[in-house]
Amino acid sequence: MKPRQLSLQAFGPFAGKESVDFTLLGESPLFLINGPTGAGKSTLLDALCFALYGQTTGNDRSGTQMRCDRAAARDLTWVELTFTLGQQNYRIYRLPEQDRPKQKGDGWTTQASRVELYRLIGEGDEKLLGTKAGEVTSQIQELLGLTVDQFRQVMVLPQGKFRELLLASSRDREAIFSQLFQTRIYKQLENKLKAKADSIQREMQDHQQRIRGILESCNLHMEEEVEQELQALKPQHQELHDQKDAARKKHLQAAKELDQAQQLEVQFQNQTRLKAEYEQHLQQQAMIADKEKQLSQNTLARKIQPQRDEWQRLEKQQHRLQEQLHACQQQLEQVKQQKQQSHEHRQQAEAAEKNQLPALQKEQHRLQGFQEKVERLAAYQQAATEALQADQQAAVALEKLQKQEQQTREQQADLEKQLTDLDQQQEALAQVPLQLQHLDVQRQNRQQLDKLYQNQEQLTQEQQKARQQEQQAKEFWQYRQQQAQEAEYHWHLGQAAELARQLHPGQPCPVCGSQEHPAPAQPEGNLSLVSKEQVESARQEMDQARELLQGWQAECQRLEIQLQENQRAQQEFQEALQERAQQSLDELQAEFNHLQQQEKQRQDAQNKHQELKQLQRKGQQALDDLQTPLQAAQQASQQAHDQYLKEQTHLQQLEQELPAQWRTRQALQQALDSLYQQQEVLQQAREKAQLQDQESDRQMARLTQQENDLQEQQSKTTTELKTADEHWQQALQTTGFINLANWQAALLEESQVEIFTQQVNHWKEQKHQLQGKLDHLENLLADQKPPDLDTLKQQEAAAEQQLQEIQTAFQTVDQRWNQLQDTAKRLKKAHEDNQALEERYRVYGTLSEVASGASGSKVSLQRFVLGVLLDDVLALASRRLDHMSRGRYALVRSQETGGRGASGLDLQVHDAYSGKRRDVATLSGGESFMAALSLALGLSEVVQAYAGGIRLDTLFIDEGFGSLDTETLDLAIATLMELQTGGRMIGVISHVSELKEQLTQRIDVLTDMRGSRLQLQP
Ligand SMILES: Nc1ncnc2c1ncn2[C@@H]1O[C@H](COP(=O)(O)OP(=O)(O)O)[C@@H](O)[C@H]1O
Ligand SMILES: [Mg+2]
DSSP: OEEEEEEEEEETTEEEEEEEEGGGGOSSOEEEEEOOTTSSHHHHHHHHHHHHHSSOSSSSSOGGGGBOTTSOTTSOOEEEEEEEETTEEEEEEEEOOEEEEOSSSSSEEEEOOEEEEEEEOSTTOEEEEEOOHHHHHHHHHHHHOOOHHHHHHHTEEOTTTTHHHHHOOHHHHHHHHHHHTTTHHHHHHHHHHHHHHHHHHHHHHHHHHHHHHHHHTTTOSSSHHHHHHHHHHHHHHHHHHHHHHHHHHHHHHHHHHHHHHHHHHHHHHHHHHHHHHHHHHHTTHHHHHHHHHHHHHHHHHHHTHHHHHHHHHHHHHHHHHHHHHHHHHHHHHHHHHHHHHHHHHHHHHHHHHHHHHHHHHHHHHHHHHHHHHHHHHHHHHHHHHHHHHHHHHHHHHHHHHHHHHHHHHHHHHHHHHHHHHHHHHHHHTTTHHHHHHHHHHHHHHHHHHHHHHHHHHHHHHHHHHHHHHHHHHHHHHHHHHHHHHHHHHHHHHHHHHHHHHHOOTTSOOTTTOOSOOSSOOOOOTTOOOOOHHHHHHHHHHHHHHHHHHHHHHHHHHHHHHHHHHHHHHHHHHHHHHGGGGGSOHHHHHHHHHHHHHHHHHHHHHHHHHHHHHHHHHHHHHHHHHHHHHHHHHHHHHHHHHHHHHHHHHHHHHHHHHSOGGGOSHHHHHHHHHHHHHHHHHHHHHHHHHHHHHHHHHHHHHHHHHHHHHHHHHHHHHHHHHHHHHHHHHHHHHHHTOOSHHHHHHHOOOHHHHHHHHHHHHHHHHHHHHHHHHHHHHHHHTTTOOOOOHHHHHHHHHHHHHHHHHHHHHHHHHHHHHHHHHHHHHHHHHHHHHHHHHHHHHHHHHHHHHHHTTSSTTOOOHHHHHHHHHHHHHHHHHHHHHHHHTTTOEEEEEOOTTOSSOSSOOOEEEEETTTTEEEEGGGSOHHHHHHHHHHHHHHHHHHHHHSTTSOOOOEEEEESOGGGSOHHHHHHHHHHHHHHGGGTOEEEEEESOTTHHHHOOSEEEEEEETTEEEEEEEO
16 A cells, blocks of 8 residues: 555644645655654644544544644545555545534534545546445455554554554464465464364264164164074064965955945846836826827918918008008198298288389489599598698608707807817916926936936945055055065075175185184075075066056046046036925926826817817808708798698588598498398398299199009008908818917917927937837846845955954064164164264374374464564564664564474564573663564565565654664664665654755645644655
């Protein structure tokens, strides 16, 4: 697990939202988390641990206590961590339960805790893995492979707790190691072997019990008794078996005989029953004969049915004709009455038409005469309306022109007023151009003066510098002068010594001529003699220095003159400026700007004045132009009005000729239409009455004809009916029926005929059948006698009794026989099973004992594997520790129980100073920090290398460095730096600021009154 990004809000001392991007530190960085005590360094680890597990590192602070008491009420407390695990990235977000202000209204409410775990699937997409606290925590445990306690012991060394792994008991260490190296499989193997061996052993213990159980089931105690009893029982078993077969055969024979006798008995009984049935059947013979006679009478009567039917048909026809005739006569009566009415209607309608029509036609002609006048009236009205419109339009046009004239006059007046205002303005600003010119000159003067001031300052500075230079040059020249003098002096001295060297006692001195030389000049110490050339060059150097000095003196003079000139110029400008000299250039400039603005205003006013003048001229022109159209419009308006009055007179004349009622086309047309309609109504009524009258005539003729036809048919039918009656009487006589009633009684219903025929046929058939059966039995039993059933039954019962007795005897013996045989089989199987078990136990029992440490080296398999791994860890850890303690300490496994003994995972430290081992608990604070650090580093290195284990690619060390002296601290840091190449992220938390020099990649935790903040220094 490597953290990528940690964000938190209102958490511990962090009042606001803070974020650290660990990826900015590089792939596998070694970095420092630095800040004063209480700044919030450990809180960062708490946040990391809380994000993952919902618990803090120390477990002294609970998640819910972590809300920052300085945070703003609306900022919720939460932590979010993005981390890498193998190839995958995950994001987890946790928000502990906390109080927060209600979103609506006052007061507080409880914000429930929240957790979200996502897997990032690239390009900003993520898959939600869980939102339930328990679920997510177990998912994290599964992903990281560590419980929160194990995480604290191997991924972070929390402040004040780094000794924990060092001092952990064998058992605790076994738990951590087996988790880290995933060695549960060995433990599982041990357990499986043990379970297997135990179960085999249990089965073997059950064996004797099983044998005893099998024997008990047949009431025996010894296994040999089974075979003995089987031998003894064998002859009796065989004998009874044979007897049973014989008895069964005898019984079968008796049963067969009894069965045959019973069948014979049944046949005799059948014969008796059939005879009785036949007798009974013959008793119905008389009744059947009667039915046969009724059937033949019916057939005779049916023969003359057609004659009877013909008579009935004719009688019905006669009756129907009578009814038709009656109906026809009634209709005829009605039509006669109708004819009378229609005749009257016709006469009335004809009269009405004749009386009313002339008056209507006359009115029609009168109204038609009005039509032409109405048309003319409409034309006049149209002309009058148009004239009125023209009149109104002319008035509107006139009014518009008048309004336009009025507006133009008002505008002119307005312009006049504006012009007067502008004149006043211009007058007020008339002086401005002159003032501006004057001020511009003053402004330039003032600028010149400022330049002079600046110049003076610069000159003064230069003068100062030149004076300094002059002073230096003077000193230098003096120095050179002195040097030249000294050189000359030494040269003279040298010359004296040279002379003295040539002096010889008794010879005269070339200078003084004395022959005695009591104190000849001595060369000065070992000082080399000064040459003539050296003296010469010293003199030259002195001259150069003097020239330099003279140069600077001239410069000083030049500057002095310039300064004086500057002063004089200043005076001139000041006089020209008078009191304005006191004003600053800015003030002058401001004044100048103000005047410029006024000048602009003045020019604007001038321009505006010209513009307005122009407008005024245009306005006057417009007014002049308007006069002509105005006069034309007035004339047009007058003409239009005259025309309207003329049309109006025409109209009134015509209206006098037309009654008011008929002045519209519509009213006249309506009246005419109504007249046409009335005429039409009269004509139609008359035509309809005529048609109806003719229709009555036609109906009367038709009905009279019908009446005659019906009377003729009636007389014909009466003749036919008489003939039919004679035929019927004749038929009755020939068939022998006395009268109609006698014939009707002989007729049978169709269904009755069917029933009677069936009864007769059925009776005859049955008689035939019974006779056949009786004849058959008679033949069969001709020479048979009824059997003796009782004797036969007794014989069969006796045979059965005997069979059962023998069977019972056999069963008792057979049961025991089978039981014994089964027992023998089960015993054999039990022995075979036991042998197989013993063979298997020899394998599993031995393996289990070895694996669980019960025999052999007395070390369990898992402990053995863990021991080997621990040795690897300790080898690496000791190398680091040896280095950090400058060769003093190494970590070793406790040997108390000898070698890779039973407890096996306890630690000791080997002290090279004494050559002895002692408990790790005896180490000092600083020493145990080093030991713990070495152990953690060794552990993560081995775990990393151990394929299939958990990846420990991150290590945070919270404090502890403060307990080290400077030299040890350097060694520890050097060790860490060396390790950093192993692909691990190592975060060192410390308030010790010297570490900053060594670990330049830093996360600074800054703090003040408002809360802490984070700053990354990559
Ligand atoms: N809920 C909280 N609100 C505000 N400050 C807190 C809260 N909990 C702890 N603190 C303070 O925050 C600081 C946290 O200290 P810690 O992270 O252990 O500091 P460091 O490890 O930098 O020495 C301490 O001063 C502690 O009193
Ligand atoms: Mg701390």
